[in-house]
Amino acid sequence: MAVTRAGLRALRPRVFLGGGPGWCPRPASSNTSDEFLKEKRAQIMSRGLPKQKPIEGVKQVLVLASGKGGVGKSTTAVNIALALAANDSTKSVGLLDADVYGPSIPRMMNLKGNPELTSQNLMRPLKNYGIECMSMGFLVEETAPVVWRGLMVMSAIEKLLRQVEWGQLDYLVIDMPPGTGDVQLSVSQNIPIAGAVIVSTPQDIALLDARKGAEMFRKVHVPVLGLVQNMSVFQCPKCKHETHIFGTDGVRDLAKTLGLDVLGDIPLDVNIRKTCDTGQPIVVSQPQSDMAKAYLQIAMEIIRRLPTPPG
Numbered sequence: 001m002a003v004t005r006a007g008l009r010a011l012r013p014r015v016f017l018g019g020g021p022g023w024c025p026r027p028a029s030s031n032t033s034d035e036f037l038k039e040k041r042a043q044i045m046s047r048g049l050p051k052q053k054p055i056e057g058v059k060q061v062l063v064l065a066s067g068k069g070g071v072g073k074s075t076t077a078v079n080i081a082l083a084l085a086a087n088d089s090t091k092s093v094g095l096l097d098a099d100v101y102g103p104s105i106p107r108m109m110n111l112k113g114n115p116e117l118t119s120q121n122l123m124r125p126l127k128n129y130g131i132e133c134m135s136m137g138f139l140v141e142e143t144a145p146v147v148w149r150g151l152m153v154m155s156a157i158e159k160l161l162r163q164v165e166w167g168q169l170d171y172l173v174i175d176m177p178p179g180t181g182d183v184q185l186s187v188s189q190n191i192p193i194a195g196a197v198i199v200s201t202p203q204d205i206a207l208l209d210a211r212k213g214a215e216m217f218r219k220v221h222v223p224v225l226g227l228v229q230n231m232s233v234f235q236c237p238k239c240k241h242e243t244h245i246f247g248t249d250g251v252r253d254l255a256k257t258l259g260l261d262v263l264g265d266i267p268l269d270v271n272i273r274k275t276c277d278t279g280q281p282i283v284v285s286q287p288q289s290d291m292a293k294a295y296l297q298i299a300m301e302i303i304r305r306l307p308t309p310p311g
């Protein structure tokens with residue numbers, strides 16, 4: 001099934017803004033669709049997943065997930081994608097922003113605009129810093145809220161996965177939305193995933209959700225490669241005093257409980273935030289910094305744990 005211009009337009013969410021003439025698209029009967037989804041989910045969980053189909057040209061898919069929002073998953077995904085490419089210049093890397101509700105990859109990768117359509121009506125990814133990127137953010141206004149129901153989200157994800165001309169990629173990094181909902185399930189059931197990385201801060205409330213995330217991937221037979229402990233420590237730039245704002249070793253303790261490893265620690269650092277906000281992620285803008293080195297180290301750990309790709 002190819003994407004047409006009309007199809008692309010249809011992908012753009014319509015939003016109901018109180019008082020205006022807008023509308024919130026939903027299937028004819030939302031109750032029916034909710035029940036359908038619930039039943040489908042239960043079937044999938046209980047009977048095993050339907051047959052997954054690889055994305056043409058993509059050797060290995062890596063998903064970056066978190067239970068809770070705002071723990072730095074997208075920041076980590078962007079820097080890991082860049083680090084995978086920086087560690088080995090022969091490798092080609094793609095980055096898919098599956099956070100259809102709050103796409104942040106366009107800004108972090110300093111990309112803007114609509115993807116072109118190829119002669120086969122596939123969307124061409126936008127490229128920066130050598131990384132092929134695709135995001136719902138290229139199809140909607142940055143400030144437009146996405147108001148979608150489950151089925152529409154799943155259809156959008158299917159299009160972002162299949163109707164993109166990814167070319168030949170060694171790694172496709174997928175930045176998942178937070179939580180354990182339709183998108184996670186949809187991606188896991190659609191394509192073979194070589195490994196998942198769970199990002200969390202050491203804070204109790206984030207750990208609780210990170211645990212759910214790891215357990216969900218195990219349930220759907222996606223190998224969890226390990227955890228990344230983000231914002232583990234803040235060092236005062238003046239006096240060098242270290243503060244563990246979100247706790248000390250929470251992710252390490254969770255990893256032990258789950259029988260997993262911590263792939264690395266990323267401190268809470270103003271340069272990580274600033275560089276991502278300005279579309280110049282630290283791995284490319286300050287490659288000699290300790291922070292960039294930490295991401296490069298995590299990328300190496302990931303490669304070490306990934307199975308040997310087919311072919």
Ligand SMILES: Nc1ncnc2c1ncn2[C@@H]1O[C@H](COP(=O)(O)OP(=O)(O)OP(=O)(O)O)[C@@H](O)[C@H]1O
Nearest residue numbers: 069070071072073074075178231267268269272273
């Ligand atoms: N190690 C870090 N040091 C400083 N700031 C960070 C760090 N990691 C992430 N941030 C900042 O924290 C904020 C949230 O990060 P990010 O958007 O990556 O989180 P997220 O988990 O993907 O959130 P969501 O799931 O809600 O999209 C951003 O402003 C980002 O720049």
